[in-house]
Amino acid sequence: DGGITQSPKYLFRKEGQNVTLSCEQNLNHDAMYWYRQDPGQGLRLIYYSQIVNDFQKGDIAEGYSVSREKKESFPLTVTSAQKNPTAFYLCASSIGTSGGAGAKNIQYFGAGTRLSVL
Amino acid sequence: GEDVEQSLFLSVREGDSSVINCTYTDSSSTYLYWYKQEPGAGLQLLTYIFSNMDMKQDQRLTVLLNKKDKHLSLRIADTQTGDSAIYFCAESSWGRDDKIIFGKGTRLHILP
Numbered sequence: 001d002g003g004i005t006q007s008p009k010y011l012f013r014k015e016g017q018n019v020t021l022s023c024e025q026n027l028n029h030d031a032m033y034w035y036r037q038d039p040g041q042g043l044r045l046i047y048y049s050q051i052v053n054d055f056q057k058g059d060i061a062e063g064y065s066v067s068r069e070k071k072e073s074f075p076l077t078v079t080s081a082q083k084n085p086t087a088f089y090l091c092a093s094s095i096g097t098s099g100g101a102g103a104k105n106i107q108y109f110g111a112g113t114r115l116s117v118l
Numbered sequence: 119g120e121d122v123e124q125s126l127f128l129s130v131r132e133g134d135s136s137v138i139n140c141t142y143t144d145s146s147s148t149y150l151y152w153y154k155q156e157p158g159a160g161l162q163l164l165t166y167i168f169s170n171m172d173m174k175q176d177q178r179l180t181v182l183l184n185k186k187d188k189h190l191s192l193r194i195a196d197t198q199t200g201d202s203a204i205y206f207c208a209e210s211s212w213g214r215d216d217k218i219i220f221g222k223g224t225r226l227h228i229l230p
Contacts, residue, residue, distance in 0.1 A: 006160075031216045040126065042206070042222030043161075050216050058217075090160055096216045104149045104168070105210050105218060109160035 002027050006091050006110035012118050013078065013085055021076045021113045023091035031096030032074035033107065036060060037088040046089075049074055050096055078115065089113045120144040120214075122221035124207050129227045136194040138224045140207030143188065147209040150183060152192045155204045155223070164192070164205075194226075202228045 004025045013019045023032065034046040045058030049068040063082025068074055074093075078085045092107040122142045130136040142150070148169050153161040167174045167181045167190075174181045180193040194201055204225050210218040 004160075033217075040222065043220045045217065048215075048217060056215065092161075094216060104166070105216055106151070106163055106166065107161075107218060108163070109153075111160045112158070114158075 004091060004093055004108055004110035006089075006113050008113060009111070011113055011115045013115060014118050016080045018077055018079050019085075019115070021078070021089055021091075021115070023074045023076065023110060024072055025074075025093045025108075026072060027093055027108065028071070029093035029095055029108075030071070031094045031105070032068065033092040033094075034058075034064070034066065034074070034076045035090045035092065037090060037112075043090065046076065085115055086117050087115060089115060120209075120219050122207055122209060122219050124205075124221040124224045126222065127225050127227065129229055130197050131229045132197060132199060134197055136192075136197045136201065136226055138192045138194075138205050138207075138226065140190040140192075140221055141188055142190065142207070142209050142219070144209060144211055144219070145188070146211045146213075147188075148211045149209065150181075150190050151208040151210075151218070152179075152181065153206040153208060153220075155206065157203075161206060197226075197228060199228050202226055 007022045033048040035043040047066040049055035065077045091110045094105045094107045151166040152164045178195045182191045204223040206223045207221040
């Protein structure tokens with residue numbers, strides 16, 4: 001089954017701790033994204049990557065870090081510098097314009113990870 | 119910058135039609151999308167429309183696009199309890215580094 005897998009489904013962070021959220025896709029997509037969702041705020045873009053070994057900051061990158069060493073994987077680390085990490089985190093992927101999609105860049109989403117602070 | 123706006127809540131009686139509206143600011147928007155999010159889940163693509171189209175129909179879903187007014191709507195016919203969810207409008211255009219812009223979502227509540 002092709003799709004995007006996020007793990008874990010629930011995650012708890014202690015004060016001063018870094019935590020890493022996993023995102024894996026087997027859709028052969030070039031582009032991957034991380035969003036944060038808070039109630040009433042919609043989706044806010046944290047980081048995105050258009051191709052392996054390259055990524056760009058989104059609108060709310062402070063306190064987060066990412067890597068893109070493999071096409072299939074785009075892990076997100078929530079660092080201790082992120083003072084309000086409690087939220088629902090969504091990973092997505094798309095073919096991307098480098099994949100010939102043009103402006104039709106349908107994003108496919110994982111099931112999300114809910115992060116809470118202990 | 120580019121923006122997509124939606125009303126936050128909509129209540130509809132079961133069996134009636136639901137109409138969710140969206141406005142956007144980018145005149146170069148090329149594709150417009152509707153996503154559905156059920157509680158505790160990710161977003162699921164419902165449908166999309168290319169900007170040179172006025173309407174697209176897919177079973178119970180009808181999308182209307184008024185490009186002049188930058189207005190998009192999603193009509194759900196014969197609304198059922200399973201349609202209760204948050205609906206996100208989104209748009210993409212050339213030259214935006216693969217990013218798409220999402221609205222804040224409209225929560226659809228079904229009344230018995």
